[in-house]
Amino acid sequence: MRALWFLLALVPLVLPSGYLTLYVFFAIGGLVALSLYLLTGLAGMTSFGQAAFMGASAYTTALLTVRLGLSPWLGLLAGVGMALGFALVLGGVTVRLKGHFLPLSTIAWQVAVFILAGNLVGLTGGHTGLTDLPSLSLLGLSLQEARPYGVFAGLVLALAVLALSNLRQSAWGRAFLALRGEGLVAASFGGSPARLRLLAFLLSGALAGVAGFLYAHFLRFVNPTPFSLEASIKYLIMAVAGGVGSIPGVLLGAGLITALEDWLKDLLPLLLGRSGNYESVAYGFILAGILLLSPRGLWPYLEGLLPRRPRPLPQAPPLPEKERGRTGEVLLKVEGLSKAFGGLLAVNGVSFELRRGEILGLIGPNGAGKSTTFNLITGVLAPTGGRVFFKGQDVTGLPPEAVHRLGLARTFQHPHLFPELTVLENAALGAFARARAGVFPVLLGLHQKEEEALLSTALQALRRVGLEELALEKAGRLTAGQQRLLEIARALAASPELLLLDEPAAGLRAGEKRELARLLRRLSQEGVTLLLVEHDMDLVMGLVDRVVVMHYGEKLAEGSPREVQKDPRVREAYLGEVA
Numbered sequence: 001m002r003a004l005w006f007l008l009a010l011v012p013l014v015l016p017s018g019y020l021t022l023y024v025f026f027a028i029g030g031l032v033a034l035s036l037y038l039l040t041g042l043a044g045m046t047s048f049g050q051a052a053f054m055g056a057s058a059y060t061t062a063l064l065t066v067r068l069g070l071s072p073w074l075g076l077l078a079g080v081g082m083a084l085g086f087a088l089v090l091g092g093v094t095v096r097l098k099g100h101f102l103p104l105s106t107i108a109w110q111v112a113v114f115i116l117a118g119n120l121v122g123l124t125g126g127h128t129g130l131t132d133l134p135s136l137s138l139l140g141l142s143l144q145e146a147r148p149y150g151v152f153a154g155l156v157l158a159l160a161v162l163a164l165s166n167l168r169q170s171a172w173g174r175a176f177l178a179l180r181g182e183g184l185v186a187a188s189f190g191g192s193p194a195r196l197r198l199l200a201f202l203l204s205g206a207l208a209g210v211a212g213f214l215y216a217h218f219l220r221f222v223n224p225t226p227f228s229l230e231a232s233i234k235y236l237i238m239a240v241a242g243g244v245g246s247i248p249g250v251l252l253g254a255g256l257i258t259a260l261e262d263w264l265k266d267l268l269p270l271l272l273g274r275s276g277n278y279e280s281v282a283y284g285f286i287l288a289g290i291l292l293l294s295p296r297g298l299w300p301y302l303e304g305l306l307p308r309r310p311r312p313l314p315q316a317p318p319l320p321e322k323e324r325g326r327t328g329e330v331l332l333k334v335e336g337l338s339k340a341f342g343g344l345l346a347v348n349g350v351s352f353e354l355r356r357g358e359i360l361g362l363i364g365p366n367g368a369g370k371s372t373t374f375n376l377i378t379g380v381l382a383p384t385g386g387r388v389f390f391k392g393q394d395v396t397g398l399p400p401e402a403v404h405r406l407g408l409a410r411t412f413q414h415p416h417l418f419p420e421l422t423v424l425e426n427a428a429l430g431a432f433a434r435a436r437a438g439v440f441p442v443l444l445g446l447h448q449k450e451e452e453a454l455l456s457t458a459l460q461a462l463r464r465v466g467l468e469e470l471a472l473e474k475a476g477r478l479t480a481g482q483q484r485l486l487e488i489a490r491a492l493a494a495s496p497e498l499l500l501l502d503e504p505a506a507g508l509r510a511g512e513k514r515e516l517a518r519l520l521r522r523l524s525q526e527g528v529t530l531l532l533v534e535h536d537m538d539l540v541m542g543l544v545d546r547v548v549v550m551h552y553g554e555k556l557a558e559g560s561p562r563e564v565q566k567d568p569r570v571r572e573a574y575l576g577e578v579a
């Protein structure tokens with residue numbers, strides 16, 4: 001099936017010569033659209049600066065080949081290197097920015113590159129540009145004519161498609177997808193959001209750089225116009241119109257907009273006269289039309305009309321469970337933990353221990369500080385005082401990804417799942433920190449064996465929570481109760497030593513709660529240590545070995561469920577709820 005993408009390289013062999021140039025522009029646009037698939041579709045970031053990455057590469061190869069007479073292949077390396085360098089600087093500065101700051105800074109970068117290309121006349125030739133770039137030749141074959149160039153560009157496009165589909169079906173691809181929603185899920189399962197965003201930015205910049213190289217040596221001329229903000233917006237429209245969330249989507253968009261551009265170039269002057277540039281307006285209307293029909297782009301709409309062929313379930317043996325230490329030893333120790341939000345002390349000097357093999361419940365009335373304590377332990381928040389030790393190691397202030405890698409996994413109070421992904425893929429996200437293949441072997445497709453093992457591990461985790469049958473369904477179709485179970489399966493795929501559950505019974509029906517209690521008891525017997533924050537007293541009291549009660553940020557009581565239930569201070573705090 002994947003080999004079909006190589007047809008992209010064969011199409012120019014049979015295309016009438018009048019369409020060859022258009023085909024090369026499609027391949028170039030396709031590469032930029034793929035760079036946006038990676039950045040926006042996978043990693044959830046928006047860039048208005050892809051044409052500037054193209055420009056950085058195009059000007060680099062132009063300068064090296066025209067001014068210094070170097071080989072265009074050196075120009076390719078240097079050009080992509082230049083795009084990577086810019087992506088590193090821009091990404092390094094911006095990936096930690098939230099909300100609209102990232103797109104805004106890409107606009108600033110795009111405008112700056114365009115102005116520099118136009119104004120550094122001595123270097124770039126200004127708006128006149130640089131001419132007479134050498135044509136490419138490969139293995140003794142000249143790529144000067146449009147037909148061989150089309151085959152070459154199609155081949156590059158096919159290779160990029162294969163590399164990105166390898167990436168999509170890997171732990172890295174899932175981690176990129178888990179960057180949505182502030183990256184909390186990626187971080188909780190071992191991926192540093194800032195590093196993942198930077199990596200996506202670099203890969204995306206490099207792809208746009210390759211497109212810039214192809215552009216420069218096809219036209220054999222560079223000037224600032226094709227690398228303007230308007231061009232960046234055109235590429236964004238391509239990706240969004242086709243469907244930025246999938247590879248066929250962005251390629252469909254690239255084909256559609258390239259063809260439209262060619263058609264409108266002749267049609268609009270006939271309709272509206274020669275003055276004015278109406279293409280952008282037309283794109284805007286076309287995009288709005290497509291998004292009205294299908295908000296996620298054209299491809300998801302078309303895909304919905306095609307028969308669905310689910311992937312087969314993985315068959316490989318799962319990864320072995322990690323070694324666990326001796327039952328009864330202290331696994332987690334919280335010492336005088338405090339957290340202040342401005343003047344409010346949400347957690348105030350809380351201390352407790354959790355031994356391996358135990359189930360500990362953390363309870364307390366609304367606003368008692370339970371979730372804050374949970375976030376302090378998992379590294380989501382940094383404490384203002386006190387220490388957290390996990391397996392004897394001081395983990396105070398470590399980021400969530402570092403705490404996770406030591407053997408701690410969590411679920412969320414409000415399930416943080418990815419509805420577009422299958423149940424199996426959602427669960428496989430939990431095994432990110434167990435994957436060993438680096439991003440380059442993954443792009444080359446050398447990770448297939450490991451990927452099967454990761455998916456099998458996820459399937460095994462689904463089996464443990466009773467969701468195996470739904471493995472290939474989209475997570476968005478699960479009931480609230482099933483979503484909670486999937487969160488637990490995702491955490492189990494990490495083979496954690498300590499599992500922290502944030503209100504796992506919230507929103508469950510009575511029968512589901514009983515099932516949940518049975519599952520948690522079984523996990524405990526299998527050697528998983530559990531800490532749960534929970535409101536449901538029946539569930540907590542019938543399940544846990546010990547309870548820590550919090551009230552107004554402080555520890556009010558600690559003991560067995562029976563001891564705690566008898567404690568008059570606890571009864572008072574709950575106004576009779578526990579009694």
Ligand SMILES: Nc1ncnc2c1ncn2[C@@H]1O[C@H](COP(=O)(O)OP(=O)(O)OP(=O)(O)O)[C@@H](O)[C@H]1O
Pocket residue numbers: 341344345346364365366367368369370371372373
């Ligand atoms: N990010 C924050 N900024 C400011 N105040 C916060 C923040 N997070 C929590 N608080 C406050 O800290 C206190 C403890 O909140 P926390 O969510 O930890 O309590 P909880 O016991 O988990 O409550 P619930 O059972 O309702 O979830 C509350 O008064 C809450 O308003």
